[in-house]
Amino acid sequence: MDRLISTYILAQTDSQEQADAAIQDIVKDVGTNPAKLLSLVQGLGEYLTSDEAFVRSKATALLSTTLATLDQSKVTGSAVNVLVEFYCDRLTDQACVPELLKGLLALSKFDKFTSVDCIKAAKAILALVNVQTYQQTARHFVFLFFESVLNRHTQSLKTMSSDFVFGFIQCLDGEKDPRNLLLAFTLIKKIIQEFDIAQHVEDLFEVTFCYFPITFRPPPDDPYGITSEHLKIGLRDCLAATPYFAKFALPLLLEKLSSSSGGAKKDSMETIAACAPVYGSSALTPYAEELWSGLQNEIFHATGDELEQVALNTLQVITAELSMGVSLGGSNDPVEKFLRPIITDCMTQLQQPELKLAKPSGKILKACAMASDPACTSITLATIPTLLSQYAASEQSTRKKALLDVLLDFLEASRVLYGSAGKPSEHDTDFVTPLLTFKDRFFELFTGAIMSSNEYNALRLAGVKGLHGMILLREFLSETEISYAVQYFVRIVLEDPDTELQETALKSLASLASIMPGVVRSIALPAFFEMLPTSQNDMDVDTIIQKKSPEYILSAVTKIGQEPTLFADVVPQILEKIELILRDFAGANTTYPISLLTTLLTLLRAKAENDHSDLPQYLNQLVPHLIGMCVLPTVSSDDGNHIMKNAEILDVVAGITRVIMIRVDASAQNDFVKTIFGIFMNGDLSALPSTTQYAQQVPFTPLLANSRVSQQNTSILFATVIDGCRQQTVLPVEDLQQFTGSLVEVAIQTANPIQRMALSKTVATILNKFNKRDALQPFIVQQLIPLLHTRIHQEQALFEEREAALIMYIWVTKAMVLSTNAIGYDMGGELMNIFSIPRLGKVAADGFNLVIGEQHDVLTKETFAVIRLLYKQRFFNYCIPVLVKGFENSSDEVRHNFLIALSHVLRNIPKQVLLTELPPLVPMLVHSLSFPDPELKASTIETFQVITKDAPNLMADHLSTLTPLLLDLTNASDPANTMKVRTAALKCLGAQPKSLPFTALRPYKTHVLKELEKSLDDRKRMVRREAVECRSQWFTLNGSIGSA
Amino acid sequence: MTTLINQNPIIYEASAGNSTREWREEDENEDAADPIDAQEVFDLIRSISDPEHPLSLEQLNVTQRDHIQVSDENNTILVEFTPTIPHCSMATLIGLCIRVRLLRCLPSRFKVDISVRKGTHQSEHAVNKQLNDKERVAAALENSHLLEVVNQCLATATSGGVVANIVKGPNPAN
Missing domain, CATH: 1.10.220 (Annexin V; domain 1)
Known part of the structure; x- marks a missing residue:
């Protein structure tokens, strides 16, 4: 030892x-x-x-x-005792004090550290240590020691009472270190709460308030992470800890409020707001007038939205607190007294409501009215009658509109204070809004505003908002009144020519649909459906001009029809309309039926997003119906044009099927898939809702290469169903390999691109999803890949067949890459070997987009595809070196394909990966800019834009090469520089001043500004717009320098 | 707080959205030329912020589309603006902002005239003369403080006409 x-x-x-x-x-x-x-x-x-x-x-x-x-636990009680004694005695030895404090802190945490020890140690420290003469670490030990004893021995310290408080104040006096202060603030708060501070209020206040306002700014590389916000909140908690501080704090806070620094003002206001509820109304009352005059300045002459909001909030808190004050006879009621000048001032401003200060006045009244029932009542009674008569007297619609805006503020205040309609109320239901007295006048006013034939739409808009605001108030409008209001909205949506008004009315209806679906269902929906055309005649141009287009009405339906009860009404209505079209105007174009079906799709997607529980039931109610509509026309003897054979319609129906299917469980899926296989594999149409209209006259064989084209097209639906399957769903086939193989065969042989695409997708999903424990691996490696390989390289075969095989190959590659199956990388490498085959090379290069890009309709996460983490990175890491090598060893024509593939890969890779791997690729990218391929150029420029933003230093290294190249790309006379290329180049140049250091750009400034002038005169407006943005950025480069 | 020349101006509704221009099919056509028109010039200047208030020139009705005339084939543009009050000492500064904005954003082939709308300012003649005197404009921009004020007003201007972000800040013209 x-x-x-x-x-x-x-x-x-x-x-x-x-x-x-x-x-x-x-x-x-x-x-x-x-x-x-x-x-x-x-x-x-x-x-x-x-x-x-x-x-x-x-x-x-x-x-x-x-x-x-x-x-x-290894130290005995008596040892602790002795050690404390020993330590305390030695505190006179100044040189050792920091170390002694550390020891006392350690001892204070011992369980055997008794209250006697505690008082002894505390007394010794307070008596013998002149805290502020020591360095920060030592002072920190003192505060840590007090924290420790205050947490564990509060009761024993209380016996010291006044001595302790006084001693602590002395320790703190003069403290400057933020770490110590943050700790000290929490201790002060605790002392205020636990100890009798009556004799030390002023001292305690002074030692605390001297830090207000906090001006601390952390050093740039601060390891302690203390922000000025932490200190502000710590200090604020102290100031708001006791009502005794009120008489000292309020005058000083008011003084700081008039300071010129925005930060100090904000801090003062926030502190007042925090203190008001603690200080109480009797403390606030003497300062009421000054508070108002200080705060009004911040609102009327606000220098920022944030400060204004803080001021309004503070006003609201003060009003709320004063409302709780005891009323000493009517006229002396504190809140009344506080509000009187506010009301007078605001009403003076509101005499000219179209001027700038009117809006803040409205906000002030709103903030105060929101504070409490008495405040709201008193403000309402004092102002509304005047505002109403002012409204009646004014002719100008701008003035009327401004007045309505103030009323809207009142409605909003009422809603916050007294509760919203249709929401379980947390508010005191005994109170009702004072606006109730004026309900009829309001209703009259807002409907009047809506009906005003004036050109000034803002007035009518305010009317719509007003009615909406009234509906939202709890227990305000009667049911009849609400339905009147809804009728107004419906009329605006259906008849008004102004789009902003329509949108607002529709938005109101949409929000009402969720809180009171009943009234929307009984009034709005029928009115909307009534307006949809029901016959060929309705579709004629003449009548449509007067009415809104069906597309418009349907888009309105999509906004309001989500709620289960409403949606249940929408579905039969839409189906009925489609039946009508099919029966009565079969020759019509497909836009209208597509809109009808898209309405269903949009609504279903919205429902899916909101997790509506009624979604699954539509798998059996709606989907077979729609599939029947698509399938049945293809089996009648007449194979002429039919609306439901349109591929776009099939896509929408597929979308509807997918959205519902992926939200049912595996057992429901199993049943559904069985039915679908019955239809598409065996041609058994009995499961479809039968209609007399189409008798089956030819067999239904959509999955053959030689069947009717219209039947083949329906394979889109089949592909969707398989894509929507969960991984545990069982496909009802005996031999999955054989089944897949037959699909591949048909996909290669068919001349129908729609069918080919659908089957390629189907094969890809099966191989991706049902390859459990590599069950399909032998099939893929030994049969599928060799087969496709032979077909692709069969030089004497038709190009279409070779292309079909290649497309299938690309899809299989995608399926493998997603599941990070090793075969996928070999297949990717094989694709690059195809780059040199004429025509097929380009298809293969573009295939990289499919392989690594996100698909929205197939093989997605939400359709249960096997997508492994980091699959993109792994593919990227594999293929970039191969691509670079291939590029270097190829002739110019083939190089083009390598660059295309590279651009596809780069575009789809996550940014972080991209940025780390980029530097060696830049020369290749620069090369891409000189190929006359607009797509390639545009995509490469986008990559450079990402580099500019996220790797500015890399960009800066290549400025000397890139700047002239980019400027060349803005040249409109080169036909390869399409609009897209020119705008992309301008965007890229425009991003530079924001990200790159001034020193790097300065050499180019004059030249760039000069060259950009040409783009200001580009023949396309969109390009000019980008040129203006870009040039502005370069002009303000380094702000002060630069002239016109 | 410095006293403002116009403490409490009238505020007008700025048209919502990007631009009041509707999308046309030929916008996508590579070869169809879109001539520069009054709307385009208006879009360039409407979102400039006023030197005094945190509001755009459009919101204060200082600029209006109908007060702009453009002839693309003759290369001439006339922009008239309306000061908020007849004795507004900011008129020249506002005019200068418009001038600089157009210098930066329009092809140099145009001859741009900027003037106070007739009868809306007590010294309109003097203001107009200053704004259309190339040398005086150039001299004004040599003054780095003035240029900073102009750049600050232009910071909110965007080519689509949307107010990017009107920064409420201490009055730059103090």
Whole structure:
């Protein structure tokens, strides 16, 4: 032990490691045998009494550190007692104080540290240590010590009462370090709450308030993470801890409110808002007038939205607090007294409601009215009658509109205070809004505004908002009144020519649909459906001009028809309309039926997003019906044109099927898939809702290469169903490999691109999803890939067949890459070998987009595809070196395909991966810009734009090459520089001043500005627009420099 | 707080959305030329912010589309603006902002005239003369403080006419 102690004491400052090792050994030693603590103290004896301060301090440090790291159960109560005594006695030795404090802190955490010890230590520190003369770490120990004892020995400290509070104030006085302050603030709050501070209120206040407002700014590389916001909140909590502070704090806070610094103002207002509820109305009342005059300045002459909002919020809190004040006879009611000047001031401004200060006045009244029932009542009664008569007297519609805006503020305030319609109320239902008195006048006013034939739409808009606001109030409008209002909305949506008005009315209806679906269902929906054409005649142009187009009405339906009860009404209505079209105007174009079906799709998607529980039921109600509509026309003897054979319609029906299917469970899926296989594989149409209209006259064989084209097209639906299957759903086929193989065969042979695409997708989903435990692996490796390979390279075969095989190959690659199946990477490499085959090369290069790009309609996460984490990165890492190598070893024509593939890969890769891998690829990218392929150019420029934003230094390195190239690309006379290329180039150039350092760009500024002038005269407006943005950015480069 | 020349101006509704221009099919056509018209010039200047208030020139009705005349084939443009009050000392500064904005954003083939709308300012003649004197405009922009004020007003201007972000800040013209 003695040896260790002397090693430690004698260790030079530069052999810190040695000292640390010695401490560790000592701690370990004492830890195993508590008796050693005694020998440690004994061993230290000579050093602790050494004449050299340095040695004494070092010896103390050793003891303190040991105590701090020691397992406390090993130390006896009497040892703690003795140690505390020992430590306290030595506090007079200034050189050792920091280390002693550390030791006391460690001791204070011991369970055996008694309340007697606590008082002894606290008294000793307060008496013997002049805290502010020590360095930060020592002061920190003091505050930590007090934190520890305040948490554990509050009761015993209370016996010291006033001495403790006073002593603590002295410790704190003059403290500047943010770490200590943050801690001290929490302690002050605790002291205020726990101790009798009556005699020290002013001292305590002074030692706290002197930090207000906090102006601390953390150093840029602050390791402690203390922000000025932390300190502000800490200080604010102290100030708001006791009502005793009120009389000291309020005058000073008011003074700071008039300071010129925005930060101080904001802090003052927020602090007032935090303190008001604690200080109480009697403390606030004397300052009411000053508070208003200070706050009004911040609102009427607001220098920022944020400050204005804080001021309004503070006003609201004060009003709320004053409302709780005891009323001493009517006229002295504190809230009345506070509000009187506010109302007068605001009403003066509102005499000219179209001017700038009217709006803030409305906001002020709203904030105050929102505070409490008495405030709201008093403001309402004082202002509304005047506002109403002002409205009646004014002719100007701008003025009327401004007045309505104020009324809208009142409605909003009422809703917040008294509760919304249709929502379970947390508000006191005993109170009703004072606006109720004026309900009829309001209704009259808002409907009047809506009906005004004036050109000024804003007035009518305010009318719509007003009615909406009234409906939203709890227990305000009667049912009849609500249905009147809804009728107004419906009429605007259906008849008004102004789009902004229509949109607002529709938005109101949409929001009502969720809180009171009944009225929307009984009034709005029927009115909308009534307006949809029901016959060929209705579709004629003449009649449509007067009415809204069917597309418009249907888009309105999509906004309101989501709710289960409403949607249940929408579905039969839409189906009925489609039946009507099919029966009565079969020759019509497909736009209208597509809109009808899209309406269903949009609504279903919205329902899916909101997790509506009624969604699954439509798998059996709606989907077979729609599939029947598509399938049945293809089996009648007449194979002429029919609306439902249109591929776009099939796509929408497929979309509807998918959205519903992926939300039913596996067992429901199993049943559904069985039915679908019955229809598409066996031609068994009995499961479809039968109609007399189409008798089956030819067999239904959509999955053959030689069947009717119209039947083949329906394979889109089949593909969707398989794509929508869950992984545990069972496909009802005997041999999955054979089934897949037959689909591949048909896909290659068919001349129908729609069928080919559908079957390729189907094969890809099956291989991706049902390859459990590599069950399909032998089939893929030994049969499928060799087959496709032969077909692709069969030079004497038709190009279409080779292309079909290649497309299938690409889809299979995608399926494998998604599941990070190793075969996928080999297939990707094989694709690059195809780049050199004429025509097929381009298809293969574009295939990379499919392989690594996100698909929205197939093989997605939501359709249960097997998508492994980081599959893109893994593919990227595999193929980039191969691509680069291939590029270097190829002729120019083939190089083009490599660049296309590269651009597809780069475009689809996550940004972080992109940025780390980019530097070596830049030369290749630069090369891409000189190929006359607009798509390639545009996509490459986009990559450069990403580089500009996220890797500015990389961009800066290549400016000398890139800037002239990009400028060339803005040249409109080169036909390869399409609009898209030119705008992309301008966007890329325009992003530079925002991201790159000024020094890097300065050499180019004059030249760029000059060259951009040409783009200002581009023949396309969209390009000019981008040129203007870009040029502005370059002009303001380094702000002060630059001239026109 | 410095006293403002016009403490409490009237605020007008700025048309919502990007631009009041409707999309046309030929916008997508590579070869169809879109001539520069009054709407386009208006879109360039409507979102400039007023030197005094955190509002756009459009919201204060200082600029209006109907007060802009453009002839693309003759390369001439006339922009008239309306100060909020007849004794507004900011008129020249506002005019200068419009001038600089158009210098930066329009092809140099245009001859741009900027003037106060007739009868809306007590010293309209003097203001107009200053704004259309090339040398005086150039001299004004040599003044780095003035240029900073102009750049600040232009910071909110966008080519689509949307107010990018009118920054309420301490009055730059103090």
